[in-house]
Amino acid sequence: MFEKVLIANRGEIALRIHRACHELGIKTVAVHSTADAQAMNVRLADETVCIGPPPARASYLNIPAILSAATITGADAIHPGLGFLAENADFAAAVEEHGFVFIGPSPEHIRLMGDKVRAKAEAQRLGIPVVPGSPEAVHDIAEAEMAARAIGYPVLLKAAAGGGGRGMKLARDPAELGQQLPLAQAEARAAFADDAVYLERFLDRPRHIEVQLIGDGQGGAIHLGERDCSVQRSHQKLLEETPSPGLDDRARQRLTGLAVAALQQLGYRSSGTMEFLYQDGTFYFIEMNTRLQVEHPISEMISGVDIVREQLRIAAGAPLGYRQSDIRLQGHAIECRINAENPENFRPSPGRISEYHAPGGLGVRVDSALYQGYEVPPFYDSLVAKLIVYGASREECLMRLRRTLEEYVIGGIETTIPLHQRLIEDADFRRGIYDIHWLERFLARG
Numbered sequence: 215m216f217e218k219v220l221i222a223n224r225g226e227i228a229l230r231i232h233r234a235c236h237e238l239g240i241k242t243v244a245v246h247s248t249a250d251a252q253a254m255n256v257r258l259a260d261e262t263v264c265i266g267p268p269p270a271r272a273s274y275l276n277i278p279a280i281l282s283a284a285t286i287t288g289a290d291a292i293h294p295g296l297g298f299l300a301e302n303a304d305f306a307a308a309v310e311e312h313g314f315v316f317i318g319p320s321p322e323h324i325r326l327m328g329d330k331v332r333a334k335a336e337a338q339r340l341g342i343p344v345v346p347g348s349p350e351a352v353h354d355i356a357e358a359e360m361a362a363r364a365i366g367y368p369v370l371l372k373a374a375a376g377g378g379g380r381g382m383k384l385a386r387d388p389a390e391l392g393q394q395l396p397l398a399q400a401e402a403r404a405a406f407a408d409d410a411v412y413l414e415r416f417l418d419r420p421r422h423i424e425v426q427l428i429g430d431g432q433g434g435a436i437h438l439g440e441r442d443c444s445v446q447r448s449h450q451k452l453l454e455e456t457p458s459p460g461l462d463d464r465a466r467q468r469l470t471g472l473a474v475a476a477l478q479q480l481g482y483r484s485s486g487t488m489e490f491l492y493q494d495g496t497f498y499f500i501e502m503n504t505r506l507q508v509e510h511p512i513s514e515m516i517s518g519v520d521i522v523r524e525q526l527r528i529a530a531g532a533p534l535g536y537r538q539s540d541i542r543l544q545g546h547a548i549e550c551r552i553n554a555e556n557p558e559n560f561r562p563s564p565g566r567i568s569e570y571h572a573p574g575g576l577g578v579r580v581d582s583a584l585y586q587g588y589e590v591p592p593f594y595d596s597l598v599a600k601l602i603v604y605g606a607s608r609e610e611c612l613m614r615l616r617r618t619l620e621e622y623v624i625g626g627i628e629t630t631i632p633l634h635q636r637l638i639e640d641a642d643f644r645r646g647i648y649d650i651h652w653l654e655r656f657l658a659r660g
């Protein structure tokens with residue numbers, strides 16, 4: 215096993231990785247920007263290196279500074295966490311070229327899944343149903359119109375180098391396609407330095423379902439069930455749950471079985487997630503994320519598997535510690551993302567935490583680097599805590615969630631806690647009836 219791991223991230227996820235390392239007896243190196251010198255993950259680390267000023271491109275995205283920090287401290291391996299450099303294939307390759315272990319998938323798998331057109335083709339080759347669409351990027355209006363006619367309108371234009379929803383454009387007919395194609399190409403170029411776009415049939419009210427997977431690159435592959443991530447706004451997830459209240463056991467088995475078989479075929483190493491849209495009883499693969507995800511704890515709650523520990527063990531060369539038959543998915547888990555934001559207009563609310571009391575008790579997990587007196591900096595993502603609650607049933611989970619949201623005190627800043635309190639009382643949410651548009655409608659009702 216590694217002796218020392220450098221954690222190339224910040225906040226709650228850096229703390230999450232630090233905890234997994236310390237449980238395995240691994241020393242940690244925290245790298246941080248000048249804005250994060252007082253952060254809890256930095257305070258708890260065995261060694262710290264300041265890698266630059268607050269803007270992420272000068273610190274958390276600064277590859278030479280991170281590699282230098284690993285060299286100076288004599289780290290064996292680097293965990294990228296999520297966001298920042300986690301899905302940067304060039305970073306993963308550079309880490310390895312410098313003689314460190316990258317705690318994640320191979321650079322080739324990161325690159326493959328980063329190209330959304332290639333990823334879909336690969337998924338299809340591995341027997342996974344994909345959204346009907348253009349098999350390749352379209353380069354001009356003639357190609358786009360031909361593809362759209364074959365797919366059927368309405369169609370969505372998506373950036374091949376994209377993901378996460380940025381730059382998507384809807385076209386309901388050939389005239390709209392003519393207008394939207396250059397806009398989609400320009401946005402793709404601006405956001406991803408690559409103007410390649412592809413087409414898909416537009417699904418109007420899907421659920422967003424993803425499968426948590428872990429492979430060891432040595433033939434071992436498991437799934438930890440699915441997560442329903444439909445409760446979102448502007449592509450920002452607010453609440454996730456597992457299992458999805460929208461799936462029956464047969465659909466779940468089909469989906470997870472296909473996904474894990476494909477993962478094994480890929481020879482994939484580390485944690486990964488296949489994302490699907492689910493509508494009218496049909497699954498459609500859209501993307502694969504080649505990283506640990508924010509919402510991974512709910513899968514840990516119902517499976518008992520420490521996903522970060524498995525990432526560390528596998529990166530150190532060990533085979534997966536589980537076969538699928540060892541995994542028992544039991545009960546229900548929900549995560550509420552608590553952001554430092556105004557709960558009505560979602561404007562960031564950084565500042566000093568004047569008072570802090572986290573909930574506890576049976577079935578409760580709080581992943582957060584907050585503490586009383588901490589100053590939430592204004593430079594980064596507004597996620598400051600994740601409240602994860604377990605129940606034997608969804609009903610029990612919801613009752614416990616209500617109780618823990620009531621108990622949670624975060625003073626001095628605005629948070630999304632009041633919004634979570636409101637939305638878990640909604641009749642349709644309580645019945646599990648929602649799709650990716652549900653939250654927007656809920657917010658519009660006031």
Ligand code: MV4
Nearest residue numbers: 345370377378379414415416417422446500650
């Ligand atoms: C779609 C779609 C409808 N039809 N693709 C947005 C994020 C990116 N990962 C894929 N996205 C979508 N792709 C087709 N063919 C609707 C969305 C979408 C969405 C997907 C998942 C979660 C939230 C979403 C919010 C708006 C749109």
